[in-house]
Amino acid sequence: xxxxxxxxxxxxxxxxxxxxxxxxxxxxxxxxxxxxxxxxxxxxxxxxxxxxxxxxxxxxxxxxxxxxxxxxxxxxxxxxxxxxxxxxxxxxxxxxxxxxxxxxxxxxxxxxxxxxxxxxxxxxxxxxxxxxxxxxxxxxxxxxxxxxxxxxxxxxxxxxxxxxxxxxxxxxxxxxxxxxxxxxxxxxxxxxxxxxxxxxxxxxxxxxxxxxxxxxxxxxxxxxxxxxxxxxxxxxxxxxxxxxxxxxxxxxxxxxxxxxxxxxxxxxxxxxxxxxxxxxxxxxxxxxxxxxxxxxxxxxxxxxxxxxxxxxxxxxxxxxxxxxxxxxxxxxxxxxxxxxxxxxxxxxxxxxxxxxxxxxxxxxxxxxxxxxxxxxxxxxxxxxxxxxxxxxxxxxxxxxxxxxxxxxxxxxxxxxxxxxxxxxxxxxxxxxxxxxxxxxxxxxxxxxxxxxxxxxxxxxxxxxxxxxxxxxxxxxxxxxxxxxxxxxxxxxxxxxxxxxxxxxxxxxxxxxxxxxx
Amino acid sequence: xxxxxxxxxxxxxxxxxxxxxxxxxxxxxxxxxxxxxxxxxxxxxxxxxxxxxxxxxxxxxxxxxxxxxxxxxxxxxxxxxxxxxxxxxxxxxxxxxxxxxxxxxxxxxxxxxxxxxxxxxxxxxxxxxxxxxxxxxxxxxxxxxxxxxxxxxxxxxxxxxxxxxxxxxxxxxxxxxxxxxxxxxxxxxxxxxxxxxxxxxxxxxxxxxxxxxxxxxxxxxxxxxxxxxxxxxxxxxxxxxxxxxxxxxxxxxxxxxxxxxxxxxxxxxxxxxxxxxxxxxxxxxxxxxxxxxxxxxxxxxxxxxxxxxxxxxxxxxxxxxxxxxxxxxxxxxxxxxxxxxxxxxxxxxxxxxxxxxxxxxxxxxxxxxxxxxxxxxxxxxxxxx
Numbered sequence: 091x092x093x094x095x096x097x098x099x100x101x102x103x104x105x106x107x108x109x110x111x112x113x114x115x116x117x118x119x120x121x122x123x124x125x126x127x128x129x130x131x132x133x134x135x136x137x138x139x140x141x142x143x144x145x146x147x148x149x150x151x152x153x154x155x156x157x158x159x160x161x162x163x164x165x166x167x168x169x170x171x172x173x174x175x176x177x178x179x180x181x182x183x184x185x186x187x188x189x190x191x192x193x194x195x196x197x198x199x200x201x202x203x204x205x206x207x208x209x210x211x212x213x214x215x216x217x218x219x220x221x222x223x224x225x226x227x228x229x230x231x232x233x234x235x236x237x238x239x240x241x242x243x244x245x246x247x248x249x250x251x252x253x254x255x256x257x258x259x260x261x262x263x264x265x266x267x268x269x270x271x272x273x274x275x276x277x278x279x280x281x282x283x284x285x286x287x288x289x290x291x292x293x294x295x296x297x298x299x300x301x302x303x304x305x306x307x308x309x310x311x312x313x314x315x316x317x318x319x320x321x322x323x324x325x326x327x328x329x330x331x332x333x334x335x336x337x338x339x340x341x342x343x344x345x346x347x348x349x350x351x352x353x354x355x356x357x358x359x360x361x362x363x364x365x366x367x368x369x370x371x372x373x374x375x376x377x378x379x380x381x382x383x384x385x386x387x388x389x390x391x392x393x394x395x396x397x398x399x400x401x402x403x404x405x406x407x408x409x410x411x412x413x414x415x416x417x418x419x420x421x422x423x424x425x426x427x428x429x430x431x432x433x434x435x436x437x438x439x440x441x442x443x444x445x446x447x448x449x450x451x452x453x454x455x456x457x458x459x460x461x462x463x464x465x466x467x468x469x470x471x472x473x474x475x476x477x478x479x480x481x482x483x484x485x486x487x488x489x490x491x492x493x494x495x496x497x498x499x500x501x502x503x504x505x506x507x508x509x510x511x512x513x514x515x516x517x518x519x520x521x522x523x524x525x526x527x528x529x530x531x532x533x534x535x536x537x538x539x540x541x542x543x544x545x546x547x548x549x550x551x552x553x554x555x556x557x558x559x560x561x562x563x564x565x566x567x568x569x570x571x572x573x574x575x576x577x578x579x580x581x582x583x584x585x586x587x588x589x590x591x592x593x594x595x596x597x598x599x600x601x602x603x604x605x606x607x
Numbered sequence: 608x609x610x611x612x613x614x615x616x617x618x619x620x621x622x623x624x625x626x627x628x629x630x631x632x633x634x635x636x637x638x639x640x641x642x643x644x645x646x647x648x649x650x651x652x653x654x655x656x657x658x659x660x661x662x663x664x665x666x667x668x669x670x671x672x673x674x675x676x677x678x679x680x681x682x683x684x685x686x687x688x689x690x691x692x693x694x695x696x697x698x699x700x701x702x703x704x705x706x707x708x709x710x711x712x713x714x715x716x717x718x719x720x721x722x723x724x725x726x727x728x729x730x731x732x733x734x735x736x737x738x739x740x741x742x743x744x745x746x747x748x749x750x751x752x753x754x755x756x757x758x759x760x761x762x763x764x765x766x767x768x769x770x771x772x773x774x775x776x777x778x779x780x781x782x783x784x785x786x787x788x789x790x791x792x793x794x795x796x797x798x799x800x801x802x803x804x805x806x807x808x809x810x811x812x813x814x815x816x817x818x819x820x821x822x823x824x825x826x827x828x829x830x831x832x833x834x835x836x837x838x839x840x841x842x843x844x845x846x847x848x849x850x851x852x853x854x855x856x857x858x859x860x861x862x863x864x865x866x867x868x869x870x871x872x873x874x875x876x877x878x879x880x881x882x883x884x885x886x887x888x889x890x891x892x893x894x895x896x897x898x899x900x901x902x903x904x905x906x907x908x909x910x911x912x913x914x915x916x917x918x919x920x921x922x923x924x925x926x927x928x929x930x931x932x933x934x935x936x937x938x939x940x941x942x943x944x945x946x947x948x949x950x951x952x953x954x955x956x957x958x959x960x961x962x963x964x965x966x967x968x969x970x971x972x973x974x975x976x977x978x979x980x981x982x983x984x985x986x987x988x989x990x991x992x
Binding site: 151 | 640641642643644645646647656657660661664665668671672675676678679682683686687688689692693694695696697698699700703704707708711712715718719722723725726727728729730745772773774775779781782783784785803807808809811813815818819820821822824825826827829830842843844845846847848849850851852853854855919
């Protein structure tokens, strides 16, 4: 077998090729995105009107939990790992990932894991119902018996993420083409390198946490049970020590994507490359010392509250630097607005709004009113959906012609952008209002004063959900019947090694390292 | 300014509103404060400070947002690709980078001052005139008024909205999901300290108008305080996911004049004494069953159903427990069943109510046992454990 892929199913099961594994990750994550989205549709359908219409509160809680878990661990994280697999070797001039067999293994852990997690929906006692943040003792003493599957699932996902990130670190450190110094790496590679270090640092913490839960549930320990001398607040400290860096794990690769796309369609180099690298590193560092801003109401001493408040506010500085750099990159460029650029600009606009509400939430006294309300839900969907999902969508449109050698339908792509943009804002902007007016999150039914905005929100969610089917259709149509692009450099303003190989690229690229300017 | 902004917003949204009101006619009975888009300053000094901080930061964000987005949209409009213009190629400026690092930092320092002073205020629970111990249960609140000189007054506060409203069989009332059987009552212009804890999982006690939100955590006692300066009824909800009925454990705080509060408290204390007297009495089956039905409809119906047909809980109609040995029936009612949704009611209901509800269950839903449980039996059962 010389240089082509194997035939049939074994190509996908046994592959060690970074492009094939990237493709597997991307399709898997999109499947999970649709599944998590389906759960969200059930949530929004129930919240369309006050009263209980479609589901019981118990099932509603399973939906909010599964929606969060599937979106965070099944959709967003694997999608960026898939992107890293495809793009990092091509961007640094490497022939493949450093550890190709581990690469195969880290992907193939995921489908059975999520199959197992989804199957808990059909088990006695139902799926996990304690929220994606699974606070003890609701997730230990008071949990349904499926919590054990959940714990095993988290262990497996953690394993997959750790292996994936070790692979990325090993690849970036060892396999750059001669002349590709660190400060010449594309921003996407930089952001992923930093993300990979975050993953290696915090995934073991999460694994430790769920192991302690396992002990509490099955072996009679009391880590988190006050009745046995344990401490439920300890759970939250450990969870958020993982959870806050996790937020940046989700968003940093998105920053990288946008830093590739905006210069391309501005036909102008990225403004402030060095400061972008330093800002990313500062965000990563700060992410380790702000975790307790998720816990302002647990009754921490005031000194702790003040420390976490000041540290959290500081994150606005490097984040602001990034936004200013993107806008300055556009300034006096030569702009065109193909679909990837629309999503990238949409990202900058909406992510900045999420950043503003982030600064508001950082203020401990005000957070006593915001905490656990729909204001928080609105905030993190602005950074997760408009941040991670918009940037991921931008990335797919941006590199799809490279991957497939075929062009997607531009007007359909633009239509998808505008429909998602409107749907997204209609869904999540009113949630700021109901949150400020006093609606708590994770409730299946609500007081009458919240009726109208919730109905709007649900309508928006259905529109946003439908726009994802457009996306799926456009991608499949491109693969089957897209116009061939017939050139290496698909976009006029694109820079970087991935645009020096053919579209689609050969199965093996850069078997001899390319020259780097 | 503020109300004007609200009017403008409503105007902008009016086509959507029209559609919505068309879609949703007849869903609710009375006009609630709808279309509220902002935090309320509330009825406490702390609430007003938080509101001011919130508005200050919003306006700072609005100004920054307008400037930044104006630049971005200008660029989008003015710097489009055109044949007569080459793109600029500048890509770094240390001065600019330093400027947009330092200026936001200064703005943040400015925000940090009011935030710090407000936080110190929130944390100052000293010199409270009275203490109320708040305990979160799945899914109700218990309020215990600490009385240094005698017995504490304590009671549970349950959701009053009926199942028929929740399941859309009846019209929803004005305070749908935000009404309770017994509200907390506190005097106006008095500093009240809340000691907040929980019995099972973590809950969070939140009343937006009081600007108080504090997690209720088993094994911990958190402190919060309020001093309400306006008479009225203020409503809130549990804010931390606590299981199935997280959305159905509201909070109602009734703020009254000092004198009215004193009378209310005295009445509550007298009720407790009356219960003690009742303890010593013998009741007939009918008396017990009548009282028991009230208790059942308050405390059991959510899980066991109106006709004892079961639901989340087991069926009571024809059940082995309700038609079996009285001691087992008392044991399960008083101590609950660990690891299931069946709670221990021994601490939640008084002995008279426990006797009544057990008697009711044994003689309703076709369980015609004909036997009865007296308060003294419950008392002795508890002593004997």
